[in-house]
Amino acid sequence: MDRRLKVLYCANLASFGLFLFGASHRISPVTWLGIATGLPNSIYLCAKVPTQKELEDNRRKELLALHDTVAKLQGEKDWLEQLNAGQAQKLLEEHGTREAKLRDRINELTNEIESLRSAHLEELTELQLDSSDERGKLEEKYRLEVARKQQEINKLMQQLDGDKQLILKQAEEEKEQLKSEHDSAIVALQEQFEQYQIIANEAKEIAAQRVAEASAYAQKVQAKEQQLKEYEQQLNVKEINQAITDRELEVKGQDLEVRVKAINLDVEKKLLEETEKLKEAQTTITQLSLNEQVYLAEISSLKGQLAEYHVMLFAEKSDGDYIVETVQRLLIEADIKTEFLRKEEKHDGKVISIELRPISTFESLHLKKTCEQLPGFLMIERVPTFTTRNGKITFTIDKRTSKEKALASREVIEKSLINVEDTTAKNLGYLIIGEPGSAKSTGALYVANSIITQELSQKAVDDLIDPHGAMLLAMDIHHSTSWDDAGVKVIDSPLEIYEQFKLLKDEYDSRKPGTKTNRLIIFFDEMAETLDAIETLVADKEGKKTAGKDAVEFVQNTYRSFGTGGRKKYINFVGMNHSYNVRALGVDGYYRNCFVALLLNDAARHYINTTTKHLPDGKKEQFYQWLELMDNRYIALATGAINDKLCKHPTHHDYPQIKDGNPPKNLQAVKQLPLTIKLVS
Amino acid sequence: METNRVAIECMMASLLTGLFCQLLAVFRNNSQLGEFAYFSLLALVNISTIAAIYYLKRGRDLGELMFITMGVLVGLWIGV
Structure with a gap:
């Protein structure tokens, strides 16, 4: 047996003894120690010590080996005996022959x-x-x-x-x-x-x-x-x-x-x-x-009674008002118990606000659902609104039609309208957008007049030779008669417009701060159409497609620089177009904010209906009301460099409906200075 | 001295039963185990210990089975 196994066996016996000792004396740590050392040792020994059967097999193999060696030795012995016997015989025979010879x-x-x-x-x-x-x-x-x-x-x-x-x-x-x-x-x-x-x-x-x-x-x-x-x-x-x-x-x-x-x-x-x-x-x-x-019917009737009791509970305070009772009953059905505080009527009793104090916890979702139920009970068109503030729930029930509501707020909106004059303070360029017949050209002249007549800063007064006049130049491929009526120089050929822009660029570059100059107001009508015409004509002229694109880009860059830097060099650019989108103007959103945009009629309508998502709800509602009030009338909206604000149409605000041929109102003659800049011949 | 395989197996059976008994006693003292569950688990553990060791030997000797059972009983006597 292996010595190591013997040692382990002894250790196992010791562990078992430890376990017995610990268990008999109820010493838990000793018992655990005995188990912890004895168990692994036993398992190892079980794996290593051979079984009785294996031992018997080994012994059997040894016996067989011994048997083999005995048989081998027996054979060896026989062979040796045979060998010795032969040797003696031979010697005796030799001796005999010798003796015989002798x-x-x-x-x-x-x-x-x-x-x-x-x-x-x-x-x-x-x-x-x-x-x-x-x-x-x-x-x-x-x-x-x-x-x-x-x-x-x-x-x-x-x-x-x-x-x-x-x-x-x-x-x-x-x-x-x-x-x-x-x-x-x-x-x-x-x-x-x-x-x-x-x-x-x-x-x-x-x-x-x-x-x-x-x-x-x-x-x-x-x-x-x-x-x-x-x-x-x-x-x-x-x-x-x-x-x-x-x-x-x-x-x-x-x-x-x-x-x-x-x-x-x-x-x-x-x-x-x-x-x-x-x-x-x-x-x-x-x-x-x-x-x-029958019981279910009774239960439902009892529920109704319960609700009535609840209503009766607060009936004294609500003075038996039907609307308040209905609201409170619906609230009780939505598990919201309230106490009546105050009821207020405005606009000849058409706008009612009810203040309630909640005496149980509630979720605003339930309130919203109650509000949605109310029109059916109170015979009103619009869903009442609610606000929860300072521990009060205020329901505002508006019985007016939308038209009535708009009319009611007309006065407020009209007060909030601004004039074109209010937009000139920043001395920026203008973009006047509107469909044909929305009085863009006259609007542009009005803008020019308001630019000139505005109250100037001391710096402007110092910089300008004549602060109360301006050089005017119009570029209009349709050659509107408005320009001629106002006595403005008009360039109507696209190629000439392109050339003129080059000269204007030189003029822009030549104006340095500190040198006295005259104000220059440039009108550029039909911007998108003119740019398209310039592109095709220049491309034809140069024989290169890229030349047309380069020309357009040049023109766009030029008027964009008028927008950004014209303020300091007293060059006011007034562009006119039918569309206010980026592609048509060649001016992206941020550059567009360098211009004051006046959206006229349909452009304003379109803008309010599509692009006013960023505005607060109150302002948006005001805009919508204004559209409703001013249906088929001249409207304007100022945006871009200033906050979105409703504006009076510069020249046609007072007309009751849009009609071709309405002469402009309030349009005063602009004080023109002689054009000293370079012009195309 | 000659190491005796059966003695080792008996010791192992005893120690294993002792271990299970100790563990069950711990759970019982913590009130995580009811009386019925305790005794039924005790019986299950001991039977499975005997069966496991007996089949581990791959033997068919009734005498050795008796030795292991005795070892388990000793473990049970000590542990409970």
Whole structure:
């Protein structure tokens, strides 16, 4: 087992002990500590420590490995024994062959001796026959030779014996050595074998144990099988029982069917009874619904009574006034309870204002709804208005028609009208806008007159040579007779107008502050049309389209600079056109505010109806009333450099209707100075 | 000393039951848990602990199951 795991196991035991201690002594922190340390440790150990099954598997694998090694060693031992046995046999065989060789050699030598002896004996006998002397000599000679041969034989014998002894000794030594080696090897093998025998015995024991377990298990299995058989038999019995019960059930089912039929009959009877009851219930329900309607009607009448009571509650204070009562009743229906304070009538009783004090919280949305209801009750045309101020609700009921209302406010509006003279104070340029026949040209002359006759500042008096006169120059492609009547120089050709603008630009540039000059008033009628004509004519003349556009741009820039800088150089530009929009004038919104714009007749109407969203409601209403009052009459509106204000038409204010040929009124002759500026020839 | 797997599992079962018992006791003391809810949760927790550990072992040994149950009972005895 791993040492680390053992340590962890000990730690886990300690944690568990801590947990037991903490829990038994009711020391909560110690218990928590025990749980906090023990639980993760246990989980880790569960993951790491092998189960019993895994351990058994490991042991089984080890045993199998040992068995393999024992078999291997047994094989090795057999092989070694075989090897040693062969070696000894070989040595013995070698020794035998050597011995045989030596014995053959000895036999050869003894045979030779025998043959030599026999030869010697024959010679000896012959010699014995020939002579005894010679015989003696020869005998001696042979004796010597025999002795020498004997010695040789002896020597050989000795050598042979020595060799034999040596070989035998060597063989003996080798044999002993081999024997000792063999013995030691056998001893070692026996030792190993004994060890393996022990291991094998252990393995056999374990195997026997396993076999015993297996046999026990097999017995268990057999027992289970027997049990199964018994169960099967029991099941068979059960099946038979089931069949019997099925039959019984069938019989019971038949009985039940009979009973069900009887019950069905009963149920039908009961159903009939129930339907009768249901009919009765329905009749009672219809009666009840009738009653409900009666109750609802009663509730609504009671609500009405309640509202009347509420009204009666404040009746004393409101002096039984129908309008006040109606307003208060409607307010009560909208959950707003009020107290009557004051009622005021104006304009012969046609404008009534009622002041109420709220005695409950309210929402202005409810008030608005009440106001919308009121015309139906009070037979009035317009929805009354309400204001909530200083803890009071003031309803203003206006019974007048819009015409009456406008007429009523006519005096006020007429008082608020301004004159053209009131617009000249800033010494700016003018744009006079109006449809044909709206008296633009005469209006322009009127404007010029008012510019000249205005009360001048000291600086202007100093700067101007003649402060009570002005040079006038008109540019009008339609050549209006008004200019001729007034004796104004007119330029009516578009190209000449263009050239004149160039000269005017030079004049504008040449006027420096500090030098005395005369006032110059330039009238430029039909601005948009003239600009279009200049564009086409210059383009034709130059042969370039851009040239026309450049010319138009030049003219526009020039009169725009008159608008912005003309005030200081005493050049007043009075432009006239039918349209007041940016594109027609070539002057955008902010530059337009450098000019005083006088909108005449339809231009003013159009402006009021379309472009007065920025104005306060009171002023707007005044404008609308003015339009209603001055229907088909000459009107004017001043805008641009000054606040939007209704203005008297410069020359035709008094005429009761618009009509061509109405001569201008109040138009005085302008004091003209001779034109000293450069002019186109 | 030999580490015993079953002993570790028993300890774990005991500690786990103890933890759940402590937690439930905390909720009960805070009056967030009624009596019936407390006891039913206790039973549920213990049964699920036994089942979880038993199936974690992937074993089919009744003896080991008994050991774990005993561990849980010890935890219950200590915790409640």
